Amino acid sequence: MVAMPHPTPHTKPITRDDVARLAGVSSAVVSYVVNGGPRPVSAANEAKVRQAIRALGYRPNSAARALALGSSEMLALIVPDAINPFYASLARAVENAAAEQGYTLLLADSQDSLRTERRLIKNFAARRVDGLFLSSVLFEPDLIDLEQADIPVVLLNHPADVVAKGGAEGHGANAVGVDFQEGARAAVEHLISHGHERIGLVIGGNADSELDAREVGWHQGIQDAGLTAGPIIRVPFTREGGFHAGQELLARSERPTAVFVSSDQQAAGFLCALHEGGLRLPEDLAVFSFDGAPESEYTWPRLSTVAQPLKDLAQAALNALLTPEPGQETQAKTQIFPAELVLRASCGCR
Structure with a gap:
């Protein structure tokens, strides 16, 4: 098969149908290869599709995919200090847990600023991420933008004493933290x-x-x-x-x-x-x-x-965000882990 030249800025964008024609398969087969399912594709057809993708320089339209799935497949995490080794390690643990479920994690640094934190929350709410992990500079953060956008949030690294006073549950947000x-x-x-x-x-x-x-x-x-x-x-x-x-x-x-x-x-x-x-x-x-x-x-x-048990915190936060227990959709739940x-x-x- 002769490789076709890569498209220039003046050419029409390459579509899934273009890939399908070059590979000699249906556009559905191209979709299955690009998205990893939901139906299996033979090894021969997958090889044809991937060769056509390389030849054409095809890049899937993530916005169209998100629209079709009803999901951006993206989660967000806001921390107060991204260069703090603890928060860097926490972010990696959350990212690894999210990746295992097929999600990309967007990381943002509020730089210990309440104003920046509120701006980031509004930004992620407008971008319609599938969920947000928030390690807030406040014990009782303002989550109204996320509530209005119907975006689930988990308060991460949240202290147990605040939960006991109703701080997290008062917002209807799940919370995961350590017994500080x-x-x-x-x-x-x-x-x-x-x-x-x-x-x-x-x-x-x-x-x-x-x-x-x-x-x-x-x-x-x-x-x-x-x-x-x-x-x-x-x-x-x-x-x-x-x-x-x-x-x-x-x-x-x-x-x-x-x-x-x-x-x-x-x-x-x-x-x-x-x-x-x-x-x-x-x-x-x-x-x-x-x-x-x-x-x-x-x-x-x-x-x-x-x-603090970072892997446990990350996995519990992801579970709380993506798979609420029956009856927990409107009732906040808190998990507090012991420290060592x-x-x-x-x-x-x-």
Whole structure:
């Protein structure tokens, strides 16, 4: 078979019928090959179709396909910080889970901005994605645009305490998250087991100024042991924020002997500042962080961290978005996973 020249910008767009004529098959057979079904195609016919596609430079019309299927076959994920290793790993886990079901994932970064988050939600609602995963900068985000467009949404990485107050369910949105409070409490309890009696906190903020569940868990762990709380340093959820927290701690005349840090990304900057200040870790100060991001294993010392089960979160979120249980279509459902303590050198474990 002689290959035909590729179309130029001035030629008529190549259609499925053109491919069918060149391959000597019906347009339906071309559709089955391009879409992977729903009917099987013989190996000989599939080879003819693929050769014709290459010869003509045919590209399927995704808009027409979406119209025919009644589905864009696209899901969207909004995270507050796409360059944060934790959110990057979470996005990959969601993308892998979505791909197994034949969906493409669109990733957007709200950059910790409520205004940007709202703009992205409106954008995805207008583009008619099949569903949205939202890791919001708010505990109780505004989902009206998605509700009006009848687009399902799952609040991802959502804290259990907000759900208990009706935050997620009040919107009619499914939520998937980790027990932040219990994870933080367990981390503090572990630091106490090393003999620490004054434990500080480095904590990030949120757009609606609600009390973070990790702070609640930190308080609970200290109170349960009958200890006095150490200092609280409030900084952004960034490496720079953690670095400034470390500098602030170094400037204090009285320091705690251990610190719980609300994210691995903050903890990386925190450790850097402590090293520059000449502190020995964990001899002078023990550190325990939260998230279980990949970089936690490659700091010095290696970070003890409260790890979130990313694959479980991603799969549960996808299931909640695509396959609601009978009777759950209008009633929100929440799944909260336990976190796991990963013990390394920064807390004093070997």
